[in-house]
Amino acid sequence: MATVLIVEDEQNQRLLYKEELKLEGYETVTAADGKEALEKVQEQLPDIIIMDINMPRMDGIETMGKILSKNRKIPIIINTAYSNYRSNFMSWAADAYVVKSSDLTELKNKIKELLAKVS
Amino acid sequence: MNNDPSTFNPKTTIDKLRNILTEYKGRPLDEDLSGMIENVCLGIKNDFTKGDDEIEGTLKNDELSEESKDILERRKRGRRKNDNIIYAIGVGLSLVDRDSKIIWANKIICDWMDFNDSPVGNYCHDFYHCVDVEGGICPYSELFKGEKGHIIEAWITGNSGKRMRIQHIATPIANENGNIESVLLVTIDVTDREKFVQRLLLLQQLGKVMQGTLHLDKLLHLILTCVTAGYAFGFNRAMLFLVNREQNALYGKLAVGPSSPEEASHIWQEMSKKYSSLKNILEELDYSHNIDTPLNTMLKLMVYPLTDRKEIVAACVEEKKTIIIRDADNDPRVTKEFKNILNANEFVCVPLMAKKEPKGVIVADNVFTKEPITDDLVNILTMFANQAASALENVETYKRLEDKMDQLTRTQQKLIRSEKLVSIGTMAAYVAHEIRNPLVTIGGFAKSLSRFKFEDSRIKTNIGIVVEEVKRLEKILNNFTDLGKSHIPEKSSVQICEIIESTCTLMENFFQEKRINLYKEFGPEIPRIMVDPVQIKQVFLNIIMNAIESMPNGGDITVKIRTVNEIIQIDIIDTGKGMSQDALQKIFYPFFTTKSKGTGVGLAVSLKIIEDNGGNIDVKSESGKGTAMTLSLPIN
Numbered sequence: 001m002a003t004v005l006i007v008e009d010e011q012n013q014r015l016l017y018k019e020e021l022k023l024e025g026y027e028t029v030t031a032a033d034g035k036e037a038l039e040k041v042q043e044q045l046p047d048i049i050i051m052d053i054n055m056p057r058m059d060g061i062e063t064m065g066k067i068l069s070k071n072r073k074i075p076i077i078i079n080t081a082y083s084n085y086r087s088n089f090m091s092w093a094a095d096a097y098v099v100k101s102s103d104l105t106e107l108k109n110k111i112k113e114l115l116a117k118v119s
Numbered sequence: 120m121n122n123d124p125s126t127f128n129p130k131t132t133i134d135k136l137r138n139i140l141t142e143y144k145g146r147p148l149d150e151d152l153s154g155m156i157e158n159v160c161l162g163i164k165n166d167f168t169k170g171d172d173e174i175e176g177t178l179k180n181d182e183l184s185e186e187s188k189d190i191l192e193r194r195k196r197g198r199r200k201n202d203n204i205i206y207a208i209g210v211g212l213s214l215v216d217r218d219s220k221i222i223w224a225n226k227i228i229c230d231w232m233d234f235n236d237s238p239v240g241n242y243c244h245d246f247y248h249c250v251d252v253e254g255g256i257c258p259y260s261e262l263f264k265g266e267k268g269h270i271i272e273a274w275i276t277g278n279s280g281k282r283m284r285i286q287h288i289a290t291p292i293a294n295e296n297g298n299i300e301s302v303l304l305v306t307i308d309v310t311d312r313e314k315f316v317q318r319l320l321l322l323q324q325l326g327k328v329m330q331g332t333l334h335l336d337k338l339l340h341l342i343l344t345c346v347t348a349g350y351a352f353g354f355n356r357a358m359l360f361l362v363n364r365e366q367n368a369l370y371g372k373l374a375v376g377p378s379s380p381e382e383a384s385h386i387w388q389e390m391s392k393k394y395s396s397l398k399n400i401l402e403e404l405d406y407s408h409n410i411d412t413p414l415n416t417m418l419k420l421m422v423y424p425l426t427d428r429k430e431i432v433a434a435c436v437e438e439k440k441t442i443i444i445r446d447a448d449n450d451p452r453v454t455k456e457f458k459n460i461l462n463a464n465e466f467v468c469v470p471l472m473a474k475k476e477p478k479g480v481i482v483a484d485n486v487f488t489k490e491p492i493t494d495d496l497v498n499i500l501t502m503f504a505n506q507a508a509s510a511l512e513n514v515e516t517y518k519r520l521e522d523k524m525d526q527l528t529r530t531q532q533k534l535i536r537s538e539k540l541v542s543i544g545t546m547a548a549y550v551a552h553e554i555r556n557p558l559v560t561i562g563g564f565a566k567s568l569s570r571f572k573f574e575d576s577r578i579k580t581n582i583g584i585v586v587e588e589v590k591r592l593e594k595i596l597n598n599f600t601d602l603g604k605s606h607i608p609e610k611s612s613v614q615i616c617e618i619i620e621s622t623c624t625l626m627e628n629f630f631q632e633k634r635i636n637l638y639k640e641f642g643p644e645i646p647r648i649m650v651d652p653v654q655i656k657q658v659f660l661n662i663i664m665n666a667i668e669s670m671p672n673g674g675d676i677t678v679k680i681r682t683v684n685e686i687i688q689i690d691i692i693d694t695g696k697g698m699s700q701d702a703l704q705k706i707f708y709p710f711f712t713t714k715s716k717g718t719g720v721g722l723a724v725s726l727k728i729i730e731d732n733g734g735n736i737d738v739k740s741e742s743g744k745g746t747a748m749t750l751s752l753p754i755n
Contacts, residue, residue: 013560016564016567020567102563102566
């Protein structure tokens with residue numbers, strides 16, 4: 001069973017993602033900011049990461065950079081409320097860019113698609 | 120003693136007088152000069168009195184002897200000869216006695232004063248119309264106060280109708296005891312000198328007035344009025360052409376002057392009543408006056424390419440030289456067409472030169488009075504033209520400055536609006552983000568709830584409502600974040616008609632549902648242009664959507680596409696509710712809306728997109744009748 005690391009500073013959203021992804025049959029790990037995410041990546045070695053951008057302590061872009069410098073294999077989906085980070089070239093390093101929506105269908109599809117590519 | 124009065128030699132005396140007066144012209148009368156005139160006048164006086172004494176002596180005999188008859192006859196002849204000579208020198212002369220009655224006057228002064236009968240026996244003030252004399256000083260009475268040779272000037276109209284400036288000089292004639300017996304009044308025509316002075320004065324005054332005139336029409340009028348003003352240059356008609364460098368042609372701009380001899384005499388009569396001096400003309404110059412004359416209308420239709428050297432006005436500009444035409448009928452420099460339009464045989468073309476650059480041409484003639492155009496006049500006119508040209512240049516510079524200012528103001532306004540848009544956008548993006556996160560959570564959980572089974576069906580319905588409303592909010596947020604985004608158009612070659620077609624196809628269902636008739640009027644050969652097709656389509660969608668929403672009970676939408684002067688113009692006209700003028704002012708402001716469910720972003724974004732693509736949007740609307748949106752996109 002694939003493990004999804006959810007990096008999201010808003011507690012309720014973390015909870016929503018956790019429940020929804022569990023229902024899809026994934027193991028979930030959560031982190032509230034970039035620093036925590038780096039630790040979780042080391043500890044758990046997730047199969048895929050869902051990364052928010054605007055977070056305290058360390059933002060998603062910086063975190064992604066650090067993760068990629070150690071492990072290029074884990075696919076990362078940027079999940080943000082802003083659509084304009086799409087033009088930030090750092091975000092091009094991510095495997096997918098999904099604008100946050102109450103409808104999680106797009107996000108779920110992307111996870112499935114990327115995991116299928118890796119395996 | 121010489122009995123023949125003709126050998127008294129009045130000619131020498133008169134020649135002397137003539138020489139003195141010629142020398143005197145324009146110079147102040149000093150002691151020497153008045154003394155000289157006095158001497159000459161004494162000579163004239165002697166001429167007249169001597170002969171008379173002689174005749175009187177002869178007449179003392181009761182019978183008229185043959186000898187005395189002969190003397191009388193010779194005397195008469197001598198008198199006539201005298202009169203002729205005095206007439207020839209062109210000076211008005213009269214003798215006035217101590218009772219201010221005229222003893223004698225020559226023909227010239229009678230002509231000038233418009234006096235047909237002999238003035239002898241009249242009071243001098245009746246003869247000289249002293250009321251018209253400037254300053255009201257009588258040279259005659261001044262003399263008796265001891266003021267010698269006082270000069271006064273006046274404007275008169277002679278019996279030939281010629282308006283002239285005259286000068287009176289009074290010289291006392293004393294008897295042996297030194298008492299003043301009579302006064303000789305010498306009157307000279309100083310019209311030419313006066314005209315010359317007036318012209319110089321005019322140049323100086325005009326220089327000042329013209330340099331301060333920044334309105335082109337006013338300046339042109341001012342220039343031509345001066346060329347035609349009676350006291351200045353006094354041309355019958357004047358026409359002005361201006362160089363248009365872009366078209367490389369000369370355009371007729373303004374003509375001043377009568378179109379017919381009848382009109383001419385009418386205007387000049389008016390003028391002489393109305394204006395007494397140049398200052399008056401300048402002060403009372405009515406710029407709207409005389410614009411609709413046939414001459415002016417005709418002139419405005421005249422255009423000559425500068426390359427066409429056969430046309431005299433074009434040649435005048437290209438050669439930068441004044442051209443005087445004395446005989447247009449037989450002068451190869453004048454084309455038949457130009458001659459026909461002008462209808463004058465003698466005329467002058469003066470280039471308007473500003474810093475060696477020709478700005479235009481003044482053409483002036485004396486078609487009605489046929490007065491010859493003198494070289495002197497042309498020289499002064501050329502000087503005047505240079506001043507006029509530099510004033511014209513001032514106007515041009517000012518106009519350019521004004522245009523630049525306008526442009527700057529427009530750009531500034533545009534900048535302010537787009538800055539407003541960006542700052543609103545930045546704020547909107549921030550708010551959108553802050554709201555979007557909790558919305559995602561609310562909507563997400565509501566959706567996950569809908570998977571559960573509830574006994575009460577209302578729960579499911581209500582959850583459905585939460586989910587739908589969250590979706591709507593999210594959609595609005597998407598619009599908000601659009602405002603802040605920079606729109607860098609990704610331009611490609613686009614056929615606008617095709618974009619409209621595909622937009623309309625997309626909206627076909629709406630049209631049917633809302634019972635809207637769509638009419639399309641596409642002009643022929645609409646060229647392809649470089650714009651961002653996605654953005655333009657979004658604009659069409661926005662505007663057509665607005666049109667549909669303004670017609671809840673159905674109506675017509677007309678889409679017109681045509682090319683107008685290097686611009687593609689797209690009109691989208693509806694028969695909907697329309698807008699008040701107040702609303703019309705604000706529709707492009709972000710967050711302004713007249714719709715109950717609108718966000719007020721659509722048109723603000725649309726305008727920004729069209730401006731980013733180099734175009735503009737114009738709106739006309741009438742409450743209750745409908746709205747017409749006009750989009751213009753440049754072809755290049």
